């Protein structure tokens with residue numbers, strides 16, 4: 001048996017990982033994970049090392065899925081950067097291991113995986129929770145996650161209007177010039193979110209930027225940023241009035257400032273809605289608080305490796 005590892009760069013991972021393949025795998029694994037005791041999936045809460053001198057952290061995200069033959073870990077760094085910095089805030093590498101023998105079978109870029117799997121999971125939340133008539137999409141932030149969310153949300157859903165807001169207006173304008181469809185650049189968060197049916201928050205903010213008083217009743221918010229216990233993107237009013245869904249209860253209660261500091265109750269995991277044990281309360285204002293899960297990286301990496309193997 002060869003023990004040499006396949007090595008795949010960002011360009012190759014981006015090419016091989018398509019939303020059409022990825023979304024069903026994420027739905028399946030999140031549904032299974034949320035069955036807890038009856039599933040064999042092992043995924044501890046991410047270990048985080050703070051890099052205080054540089055406003056960053058290193059997260060290690062292992063997962064073992066015996067039934068799928070996947071043993072994986074992602075190592076990810078995130079730094080709070082100045083607007084317009086040419087250096088990415090999120091960097092990641094994913095390792096796949098041979099579950100029986102323990103050697104590394106693939107080492108691949110994790111930035112494309114992180115961007116696509118996070119946006120794909122948010123899109124699954126929108127499929128389940130967005131209002132039946134959803135005409136206006138609003139994206140807060142103009143970085144990597146904003147871009148992947150734009151791509152998958154406009155691929156899967158038909159919106160009449162897409163709006164974007166970023167801290168510096170020229171960054172939102174730069175974001176828009178790369179896109180195919182029309183997007184309105186907004187000058188304030190309030191202007192961007194008023195009347196929006198679906199709102200994606202994908203910023204590096206550590207204080208609330210989205211306030212409940214601006215949010216249309218029944219809207220769906222996919223909240224992707226604020227992944228530390230003392231960081232916020234959403235205010236208390238929104239967190240307490242909305243029905244709050246999370247990707248993983250343990251992760252959310254350990255890492256989400258929006259949940260911990262607001263005291264909001266978690267209604268259910270996304271996987272519990274997928275597997276039918278909790279309802280999708282589509283008619284209410286809903287927040288899907290995403291922190292990111294090792295199992296999402298694991299099934300993404302396996303998919304990339306399968307595709308690569310089929311070509312070689």
Ligand SMILES: NC(=O)C1=CN([C@@H]2O[C@H](COP(=O)(O)OP(=O)(O)OC[C@H]3O[C@@H](n4cnc5c(N)ncnc54)[C@H](O)[C@@H]3O)[C@@H](O)[C@H]2O)C=CC1
Pocket residue numbers: 078081083084088089090114118141142143144145146166167168171202203204205206207209223224225226227290291292293
């Ligand atoms: N839920 C999940 O699975 C994941 C969450 N994330 C989180 O998503 C967020 C965005 O990540 P990336 O797109 O990779 O970063 P990025 O650096 O590419 O984009 C960050 C965006 O947030 C804006 N921003 C930064 N600080 C801000 C502030 N104080 N107020 C308002 N806007 C601010 C920036 O201007 C930029 O538009 C981060 O919070 C990151 O930690 C990232 C990966 C996965």
Ligand SMILES: O=C(O)C1=NCCCC1
Pocket residue numbers: 059076077078090114227291292293
């Ligand atoms: O799940 C991930 O990957 C990340 N989540 C929070 C921010 C860093 C990356």
